[in-house]
Each structure stands twice: as structure tokens, then as C-alpha cells.
Amino acid sequence: MSNSNIELATFGGGCFWCVEAVFQEVEGVEKVISGYTGGQAxxxxxxxxxxxxxxxxxEVVQLTFNPQIISYEDILIIFMTTHDPTTLNRQGADVGTQYRSVIYYHNEEQKKIAQGVKQKMSDYYSEPIVTEIxxxxxxxxxxxxxQDYYRNNKTQGYCRAVISPKLAKLRQLHANKLKKENA
Structure with a gap:
């Protein structure tokens, strides 16, 4: 990327609609794209x-973020606390390997940070974290x-029942990391 103040982060934690909606509210996250990675086909x-x-x-999201505003570590802590990283290949009713909890690192520094956050977050959960790195x-x-699924479909049943509670949890746990209009 041409701007040295911009980095990428890629991870999945269940349905990408949920993860996308969470990170669209985080200060320093400039763009969130839903997509797919990690397959063999x-x-x-x-x-x-x-x-x-x-x-x-x-199912993953790829974030473009400014590390001078939010650190990669903070992004991963938000990620690890807004989905359940202790369930293998599922988030709620969404079941299958496409819904696995996974962090795709873009360089060795991200790998090191991801491993550290996973270790740190193990004290937060009573079950082992199964998030793949x-x-x-x-x-x-x-x-x-x-793309922009929640923003475009807020009244849809899945959005109200699954995504809205994740956003409430984000706002409760990470209010100091939200864009001003979402705080």
C-alpha cells in the first residue's frame, strides 16, 4: 500500500456479516471488506x-487500519472478545469450517502479536481458545x-438476533475504541 500509515488485518470469527459490523464501528479502521480466504479450491x-x-x-473480513490510531493488538483483543474463540468451526447456529475462528497474519510481527493476544486472552475464557493463527x-x-450487510439490513431477523447483540457487547467492552458517532 502506498500510505505507510495503513496496514491490513485479516481474520474470521463466524459469519463475516457479524465481524464486518463490529469493525465498521472501530476508530482507526478505515475500510472493512467481507470475503473468503484459506481454501484449497x-x-x-x-x-x-x-x-x-x-x-x-x-468467511473473513479484511481491514484497512491506521496503526497510529489503533494497534493491531487492540484490533485482535476486540476480535477475541466479540466472538467465541473457544468453539471449533462454529459461532452460535453457524456451523462448519467456513465459520472457524482464525487470524491470518500478514507478516512475522502480526504473527507474534496474534500469538501473544491468544495467550493473554486464555485467562478471559474458561475453555481453551481454538483460534487458528x-x-x-x-x-x-x-x-x-x-458488503455492508448489517448497515443495509438492520431490520432483518439475523441482524436483530445475532449481530445487534454483538454490537451491544462491543459498545459495552470497548466504548473507548469506537468512532465518535458510535460511542
């Missing part, structure tokens, strides 16, 4: 293919109707 996967669980891809792989942007 050739070519760009579709939502239907990823949901089948046969491609090996995870893996090197980044090809990121495929999801179809347009999956």
Missing part, C-alpha cells in the same frame, strides 16, 4: 460454494450483497 469461490464447506475457505493466503472479496 481453485479460482474465486462463491458464497454458495464456501457455505457448502467443500472449498476449505473461511495462519499465514495470509489469497483473499477473495465476497459478492456485493455481502
Amino acid at each position: 481453485p479460482g474465486k469461490p462463491t458464497y454458495r460454494e464456501v457455505c457448502s464447506g467443500l472449498t476449505g475457505h473461511a 495462519s499465514p495470509k493466503s489469497i483473499f477473495y472479496e465476497a459478492e456485493e450483497d455481502h
